[in-house]
Amino acid sequence: MAVTIDSPQDGVAPTERKLRKTAARSIAWLQAGPMMLVFALFFLAPLVLVIVVSAWDYNEYEMIPAFSWRGYTDTFEGCIAALPDLCTILKTYLKTLKLCLLTWSLTLLIGFWVAYFLAFHVRSKTWQIVLSLLCTIPFWTSNVIRMIAWIPLLGRNGLVNQGLIGAGFIDQPVEWLLFSEFSVVLALVHLFTFFMVVPIFNSMIRIDKRLIEAAYDAGASGWQTLTNVVIPLSKPGIVIGSIFVITIVMGDFVTIGVMGGQQIASAGKIIESRLSALQFPAAAANAVILLGVTILIISALTRIVDVRKEL
């Protein structure tokens, strides 16, 4: 349709051409319109509301629409007084970033090799689809069930401990297997590697196989092919996967709560406990802070790789 409208015809008056141009433009707007509307209604408007509410006051049972920095000042309470120790919010973010970094590097490492295997070693398309669907298995159960399911495996009297004791490696059950940072990272990696696999696989599958042949013909070793051809061409997938994993882990409070025995701080948990106490403005202020931190990380990532250009 756009072609017929735009196609220049001889002998058309300038006013008519102008009209056609506006028609073309309005059609473009119409095409983008529904998405824009959804985006504005369900993303921009709530976000603006959260930011507005974060600067409100509150009492035990309601938000008071009066300007107040209370949500923010309470959050950074004691940050100067506690020096050189860290205050609650800094400690919490440090812990969240640590978990995020660990999860990100592990999911990247594992996800990359899974995607590599799927893209270059599995020949049939059907098997590629079947195997990537297998990666979704961790999502088949609810969080509570998953948590309960880890107990018989990692618990004090669980399989791993019994196995280690039986094999004579340890005398006493190891406690750090469950309700620890170890179990949190394990559960997060178990869940979110999938989000790395899919975009990286998607990038890899588009790599022209002739490039790899060319590298081989030019005498490159396997490692050189990997670092000079495969990894650079998988970058968009790596960045997109990283954005998925980092944004999810930064905001997570369910998995960290459940696997950490509710004793490990996370940025999401602060928001949750504020919400539970009906302190919506304080929760909103914390959400804005979390959003800011996450945007900083993501923009740093996209600075390294321009995803739009690479796609």
Add this chain to the structure above:
Amino acid sequence: MTDRSKTTTISRRSLLKGAAGAASLAAGSGTLLSAPYVHAADAKVLRYLGTAVNEGDEISKKCLADTGIKIEYITATTDDVTKRVITQPNSFDVLDTEYFSLKKLVPSGNIFPLDAKKIKEFDNITPVFTKGELPNGKKIGGQGTAPWKVLYLDGANSKTFSATPTEYITLIPTVYNADTLGIRPDLIKRPISSWAELLNPEFKGKASILNIPSIGIMDAAMVVEATGQYKYADKGNMTKAEIDLTMKTLTEAKKAGQFRAFWKDFNESVNLMASGETVIQSMWSPAVTKVRSMGIACTFQPLKEGYRSWASGFCVSKAVAGGPKLDWAYEFVNWYLSGWAGAYLNRQGYYSAVLSTAKANMTADEWGYWMEGKPAASDIKAPDGTLLEKAGAVRDGGSYDDRMGAVACWNAVMDENDYMVRKWNEFIAA
């Protein structure tokens, strides 16, 4: 009290069967009888918002059979119930919630008090709710948000609690219990008699508390008092200095690795205890029963400092006032207190607000076991028929009078709640 027991689930199959039944019924009524099926068209439906504690399928089925009122459960955690009342008062009709949340709900103006005169059994409601004493006259502990402090309002549209009885009732009492520590006697192997044991380093890495700040801090306060460090004027309404002191005790215990995990869900508490991850933790009566029904020794240990109690009841949404739903709500509440539901709750280890009607719906043996602390003459079964206790068993903590009489404090929302939540986040980050 969060997901106190199993959540109600409707299987696709039963839904389909129900739909098919309804369809064939409608078809049948259309062809065989020319008269319309009036009962179905006039179905009285009440949307019932609450935690899973009282939301048994059997209760709604029995209610439909007895009164024709169809109960639609909306199940949420305690915090989410409160949130929903504040933010979406039109999304429910009947509210089942705990007394401690009234400090937030009443000022919001979103709930409508019921009229005591329209509740048939109101005068038979246990004096635990109305006067803070046992039926035998013994006074019980009133620290925290004790129900009798927030039971009455000044008027129908009032937002202030009345210290003296009025006819405007914030929540019509239904169910309550006395909570204490659950222990694994087979793993602890010695008598436990004080709250102080919760933070005893002997149980390092094997203790747990409830992951609700306002309740967790009260458990900690019980420990602080038990160890003789400090005596609170009101554990349920601490000053900032008292909050600091209590959180310091909790933080030290956490740093020393005392806690295995905090639990928020009924099944989590059962699993922690059954798997031996924890050997001592704050718990609920039916959770202890569930661990025991798995064949694992577990005791709901009475402690010398007393119990931390909770209570819940019914009110309606402001949106219901004036409409026909208000009459149905009265009918439903009156049915609820008429005995069948009370007996059902008693058989789970909770207590019914009207004891006389519940007693009439229980066998003498059941009443003796659950309420009088007598050894069971025959096997004790749950409402669904599963075996809970063999004949000869005695309930932990003994009789109603022994348990409710030893209540030290009630679940509460403090005046300094905002400060407390901040301190709780600090404690988690420590």
